[in-house]
Amino acid sequence: MSVFKLGMIALLILLLMIALMMISGLISDRQNQRDGVLEGIARSSSYSQQLSGPILIVPYRKAIHIWKLNAQTQERYQETIEERGRLYFLPERFELDGKVQTEVRSRGIYEARLYHADNHISGHFVLPEHFGLGDDFADYQFDEPFMAVGISDVRGIENALKLDLDGQQLDFVPGTRVPLLGEGVSVALPMETGAQQTQLNFAFDLRLQGTGQLQITPVGKTSSVQLSADWPHPSFIGSYLPAKREVSEQGFSANWQASFFSTNLQEILNRCAADQVCAEFQGRSFGVSFISPVDQYLKSDRSIKYALLFIALTFAGFLLLEVLKGLAVHPVQYALVGAALALFYLLLLSLSEHIGFALAYLLSASACVSLIGFYVCHVLGSVRHGLGFGLALGTLYALLYGLLSAEDYALLMGALLLFGLLVVFMVLTCKLDWYGLAQPASGNVEVSHE
Known part of the structure; x- marks a missing residue:
């Protein structure tokens, strides 16, 4: 795995964060538009x-x-x-x-x-x-x-x-x-x-x-x-x-x-x-x-704060598969998976305005997990690896929903999640020769995806 590829992945993460900032701005715009409509209703009735x-x-x-x-x-x-x-x-x-x-x-x-x-x-x-x-x-x-x-x-x-x-x-x-x-x-x-x-x-x-x-x-x-x-x-x-x-x-x-x-x-x-x-x-x-405590814009904004964690963990999963299975994933494939992760938040925002946050989250997460799982099956050339990756990603979305729902325990749950993921990563790579990764591996063959 070359330094150039790691640099490309870092650049992709940066570009995806710019896109997520634009979605975050869209959330604020929609919230302001909603507040303006509510102000108009109150102005025509009573405050x-x-x-x-x-x-x-x-x-x-x-x-x-x-x-x-x-x-x-x-x-x-x-x-x-x-x-x-x-x-x-x-x-x-x-x-x-x-x-x-x-x-x-x-x-x-x-x-x-x-x-x-x-x-x-x-x-x-x-x-x-x-x-x-x-x-x-x-x-x-x-x-x-x-x-x-x-x-x-x-x-x-x-x-x-x-x-x-x-x-x-x-x-x-x-x-x-x-x-x-x-x-x-x-x-x-x-x-x-x-x-x-x-x-x-x-x-x-x-x-x-x-x-x-x-x-x-x-x-x-x-x-x-x-x-x-x-x-x-x-x-x-x-x-x-x-x-x-x-x-x-x-x-x-x-x-x-x-x-x-x-x-x-x-x-x-x-x-x-x-x-x-x-x-x-x-x-x-x-x-x-009498203001409703269920504010889809507030929850959408809170969820997007975890976007960097999601993208980093997903890309880390790809890197781990590359290292452990001797596979090669092209940066373009990283970019497409990252785009699917980013579009989750846009789907969540647009659907939650019509059907409520909980159902919108379920549909958006299911659509993104299914798409990424299907794509990873072909990228890695293995249905088993693709289904496993999709299951792991679906678990992350479920944990994120738990973080959004449990306001008082969000910090504790987030800290335990990160620690658990670090434990898994360290256990899987504890016997890995990191110096050997920098050398070209004759057994590693670029996977063709037709």
Whole structure:
């Protein structure tokens, strides 16, 4: 075996890696195209939803008396200015019971999963005596209070919203009137601004459509959120994991519990109530993602990372057969087998877009193994050697699928595979005279393939 031939094989591997890089770029392009279609579906329906609220807001006007000095007469006089502001109150108790149904929307070969969440929201506010203002209460005048609920994409509201406030039915109107909540709804509250402590019981139903994710901000002093859905692959997201959850093939149910001690929302709200955006307030949320965990593009991209290993092992198998059996394989034959290995990834990508990754992998691997096995039978002039080579290659594809499926153990399985292959190679070549390979062997005859 000449150095020239080894150099040719190395050059073939380099050229095949360039082709594989182009296929990897194609995977990224198809993934970006898919993401663009999903973005278009969400743009024409509704995006991910985040529910923040309800919050009770009491606008106020306060008379502030300032003593000033008249520069000409040197007499003091009192000037009164009016300060405007708002008092913000979070619920003493916040409860949400949501039942979610999912549906698939298609555009071409791409699919997006939408959800419809039927939420029953209830709880109560406890307004302290004198709104917690103490002796300064007499200096305040109060405008009509209102309750605001932040909904990140109001296009997803699917029902007429009515508030049940201590048995009284009130209509919501668009807009929160609270910058940090963003989009949403609000409702005026016909409550008296008396001096006594007041408890307000509220309840309303909200049917909400969205895509991707549903998140809830636990605004209550104590909050309880119960979600159930027909989606069997939930990914729980946000700052808090559910206290209890059950996941089955029919769907999932999950329950979150939170309190002011863990969320610190009242202090955060007081700190940034006047801001247009309060990332800290919005970040105190939790929920569930309805994005499918089976991403054929991600798995195709992961599989192509093992391409160099596949090509190197396949070529090493050819070299081993050349050395042990005294056969000669032309570099062109190496190139054709390498091209078949590279085309496996293109077949896998194109088929997985239509029939799913698992079936696409089975069909692509079977086609490539069959083609290479058939070709090797003729290259080596032996059906037994060709079938053995195809069986070994099929085993490698099976091991690769195991690596792709076992994310947590992929490194361990990959290390054991490489070590096992090294053991086999060393055992088969332990008595081989490597120096003798550099000398022309009279017994080695180039195999003719007609």
